[in-house]
Amino acid sequence: xxxxxxxxxxxxxxxxxxxxxxxxxxxxxxxxHGVDSLISASEYFATNAxxxxxxxxxxxxxxxxxxKLEKYCKEAFAPNIEELFTEALKMVNxxxxxxxxxxxxxxxxxxxxxxxxxxxxxxxxxxxxxLYSPLDQDIKAKLGFSFTSCKKMILYIFHTYGxxxxxxxxxxxxxKNMIKAFFGKTKPQLPSIKEGYIFRIDKKNLxxxxxxxxxxxxxxxxxxxxxxxxxKKVDLAEFKILISKPFIDFGEYIYMPLLFSSLMNLxxxxxxxxxxxxxxxxxxxxIYTQHRGDVxxxxxxxxxxxxxxxxxxxxxxxxxxxxxxxxxxxxMPEGTLFCECKSKILTLNALKGINNDIKKDVYxxxxxxxxxxVRSIKRIQDGKTFIELVDGTxxxxxxxxxxxxxxxxxxxxxxxIIPSEITKYVEIDKDINxxxxxxxxxxxxxxxxECNSYEEFLGYLNFREINHKLISSVDxxxxxxxxxxxxxxxxxxxxxxxxxxxxxxxxxxxxxKKDKEYLQNxx
Numbered sequence: 001x002x003x004x005x006x007x008x009x010x011x012x013x014x015x016x017x018x019x020x021x022x023x024x025x026x027x028x029x030x031x032x033h034g035v036d037s038l039i040s041a042s043e044y045f046a047t048n049a050x051x052x053x054x055x056x057x058x059x060x061x062x063x064x065x066x067x068k069l070e071k072y073c074k075e076a077f078a079p080n081i082e083e084l085f086t087e088a089l090k091m092v093n094x095x096x097x098x099x100x101x102x103x104x105x106x107x108x109x110x111x112x113x114x115x116x117x118x119x120x121x122x123x124x125x126x127x128x129x130x131l132y133s134p135l136d137q138d139i140k141a142k143l144g145f146s147f148t149s150c151k152k153m154i155l156y157i158f159h160t161y162g163x164x165x166x167x168x169x170x171x172x173x174x175x176k177n178m179i180k181a182f183f184g185k186t187k188p189q190l191p192s193i194k195e196g197y198i199f200r201i202d203k204k205n206l207x208x209x210x211x212x213x214x215x216x217x218x219x220x221x222x223x224x225x226x227x228x229x230x231x232k233k234v235d236l237a238e239f240k241i242l243i244s245k246p247f248i249d250f251g252e253y254i255y256m257p258l259l260f261s262s263l264m265n266l267x268x269x270x271x272x273x274x275x276x277x278x279x280x281x282x283x284x285x286x287i288y289t290q291h292r293g294d295v296x297x298x299x300x301x302x303x304x305x306x307x308x309x310x311x312x313x314x315x316x317x318x319x320x321x322x323x324x325x326x327x328x329x330x331x332m333p334e335g336t337l338f339c340e341c342k343s344k345i346l347t348l349n350a351l352k353g354i355n356n357d358i359k360k361d362v363y364x365x366x367x368x369x370x371x372x373x374v375r376s377i378k379r380i381q382d383g384k385t386f387i388e389l390v391d392g393t394x395x396x397x398x399x400x401x402x403x404x405x406x407x408x409x410x411x412x413x414x415x416x417i418i419p420s421e422i423t424k425y426v427e428i429d430k431d432i433n434x435x436x437x438x439x440x441x442x443x444x445x446x447x448x449x450e451c452n453s454y455e456e457f458l459g460y461l462n463f464r465e466i467n468h469k470l471i472s473s474v475d476x477x478x479x480x481x482x483x484x485x486x487x488x489x490x491x492x493x494x495x496x497x498x499x500x501x502x503x504x505x506x507x508x509x510x511x512x513k514k515d516k517e518y519l520q521n522x523x
Contacts (some may be wrong), residue, residue, distance in 0.1 A: 004235050007045065007072055008052045012283055016053035016226055017200075018061035020046065020248065020257045021192040022069050024199050027259045028165050030070070039260050040236065041076040045069065045238040046257040050224065051231040063188035076236060086226070097517075100305065118363045121134070121263050121515040123442045125151070127412070128266035130295045133324060142279050144217030151266060153210050153218055154246070157201050157256045158263065158519065164198040200253040223249040239348055244269070263519075267412070268345060292343035292412070293327075299441050300328045300341050300410050304450040308332060317386035317397060319379065326376045326386065328410075335404030335458045338376050341441075343412040362418060362425045366409050369435045373407035374429045381432075390475035406461045407436040414440045419475045435468050437461050443476040451486070459488040467491050 001009075011019055023046050030038050093217045132139065132147035140146040168191035192198045206215045224231075234240060242248075244326050246262040256262055274280055274288045301313055308330055317326040330337035344365035348358035379386070386397045418425060419438035428435055437449070451457040463483045464471070470491050471477050 002235075004048070004233055007436070008048055008233050010068065011045070011049050011052040012054075013059050013063040014050055014053060014057035014065065015055060017197055017250075017255070017315060018057060018190070018193055018256050019049045019053050019069075021197065022061055022190060023049070023198055023257050024161060024255075024259060025165065025190060025192045026070055026073060028161070031260065037076040039258075039264075041073040042163070042258055043165070043240040043243060043261055044076065044234065044236050045072070046242050047231075048232050050226075050241070051230075055227060061190060062192065063190055065192050078171060082346045083220040088106045088133075094109060100405055109248045117265055120442050120518075121260065121519070123445055124264050124267055127295065127299070127441070128269070130298070131267055131292060132289065135284070138280065138284050140214075143221055143273070144213040145221070147270065148212055150212045150218055150222070150269070150318070150425065152213065153206060154256065154262050154266070155519070156206070156209055158259060160201065161199060161256075161259065162260045164195075168195040168198055176203070179449075199255055200250075201255065202253045204252075206254075209427055219247060219249055219254060223247040223254060226250045237352065239351075244272075253336050254324075271345060293341060295443055296341040296343050296410060296412050297327050299337055300444065302443050303441075304328070304330055304337075306448045307451055307454045314386075314388060314397065314399075316375075317388055318394075320387055320396070322373065322386050324375055326372070329376070329399065330454075331399055332454060333400075333402065334401065334455060335406065336380075336402045337408050339374040339408040339410055342369050345413050346415070362415070365411050365413060365415070366422065366438055367426050369411075370426050371406055373409070373436065374432060374434075376433050377405055377407070377434070392502065403432060405432075406458075406465075407434050408413070408461075409436050409438045411438065411440050414442070415471065419476060420468075420471050420473045423468065435465050437464055443480075446477060447480050450480070459483075463488045464470075 023042055027038060027042050035146050128147075128151065136146040136148050140149075203215060203219065210218075224241055224247070226248050231241070242258050243261060243265055246256055246258060246265070248257060274285050280288070297315065301315060304313055313330050314329040314331060315327070317329060319325070326338060327341045328337075328339040330339065342365045344361065346361050346365075347357055349362040380399050380401050386399065388395050388397045389395075415438065422436060422438050426436065447460070448457065451460070459482060460483050465478070466488060471479055
């Protein structure tokens with residue numbers, strides 16, 4: 001029996017509402033406590049609960065059953081790691097190219113199954129606001145609700161769950177209840193169930209808080225129906241319907257079982273509505289597509305303004321004699337940064353580990369950005385100028401050919417291990433011989449906050465470049481943490497590769513705290 005079959009059999013004993021209560025409660029209890037599989041495991045369990053659970057369970061879901069669910073969560077990746085080793089053993093006699101393709105596919109699967117959510121939530125919500133709020137009226141005209149109302153509803157449910165679970169736990173731990181449980185007079189129950197299915201969100205209350213018509217449209221567009229009967233069981237690496245449709249509709253009330261995924265997925269929630277569903281006309285789709293790139297550029301500029309004066313940052317420089325543009329250029333005597341920004345997101349096939357799709361996505365998000373950076377550097381080396389628009393007037397701009405130059409590829413997507421192994425995906429230009437620094441916009445935010453100066457940031461880029469053949473990591477902040485601890489130096493190890501881990505923890509507390517403050521103070 002596979003692990004998924006085992007979990008489906010476990011879930012099938014209980015009612016859907018009780019299992020969803022356990023999944024939501026688990027997220028609240030474990031978040032911020034270093035359980036790496038929490039978010040992905042919650043998506044996995046909730047989707048399989050739609051398939052396995054009925055309206056009435058054979059047995060009640062009690063505290064001991066919740067503990068089993070929590071145990072499954074912490075062990076969620078075990079069968080996948082075992083499968084990875086099994087598949088790896090089959091590659092012993094494969095060619096080097098086949099082995100490399102296998103590793104790239106497996107890295108992407110692991111990235112899809114496990115990602116670091118801590119400290120990113122406030123950034124992702126802010127990114128979504130910048131992305132969709134300007135198109136509020138267009139979205140409302142076609143879907144019946146605005147992005148702002150949808151975001152408000154998700155945050156309203158998140159806050160309501162927090163208040164209700166705090167109250168339920170204050171009841172659970174009353175001395176009287178503890179004594180009864182200790183002497184076996186009662187079985188410990190799950191507080192969220194014992195206190196009356198506290199995670200039910202009544203549509204009437206939502207209509208009062210958000211607006212009658214918009215709530216109904218949101219529920220129709222972003223809900224799946226409980227007990228629809230057409231759900232399938234899913235493995236950990238497969239797509240989960242609740243990521244794109246975060247609410248489960250029970251008629252008069254709904255559940256939002258994926259607390260953190262629903263918040264973190266806000267920047268992508270309407271992406272395929274614009275790109276694939278043919279709901280919006282070409283003009284609006286074009287505005288959306290352009291705006292995605294502008295948001296990444298705006299954030300990139302604002303983050304560098306922490307360590308460089310605004311006057312030293314140039315935006316959207318056009319080429320004087322050919323098509324082309326430099327997105328964000330940081331011009332300082334100590335070194336020039338050629339930042340190319342891409343908002344491309346990973347496709348489902350790439351996340352599944354299909355190599356051709358991984359290559360296509362990496363090229364569109366990183367390869368094309370690197371090529372553009374190379375073109376800009378060669379223009380400067382050839383003494384060519386750029387055009388900058390200032391208040392609608394074109395002005396010619398000359399950029400000094402500084403001795404230190406870096407290409408920074410800023411992405412809106414977390415590409416997992418790929419940035420630290422970029423030379424396996426992107427061919428390095430032999431003339432300029434610069435290895436690009438690839439970073440997602442959320443990590444760039446944290447890194448520029450943690451750097452005390454522009455010189456320290458350049459030191460980090462130098463550290464990355466001189467050690468790029470050695471360093472491998474699924475988390476950019478692990479590498480940055482290693483740099484902060486050990487400084488800008490060449491790493492000396494016996495072996496071919498250093499896999500850096502466990503350095504992110506020095507940032508985790510600060511940025512998880514920012515997540516919590518943002519969510520608590522959000523109005």
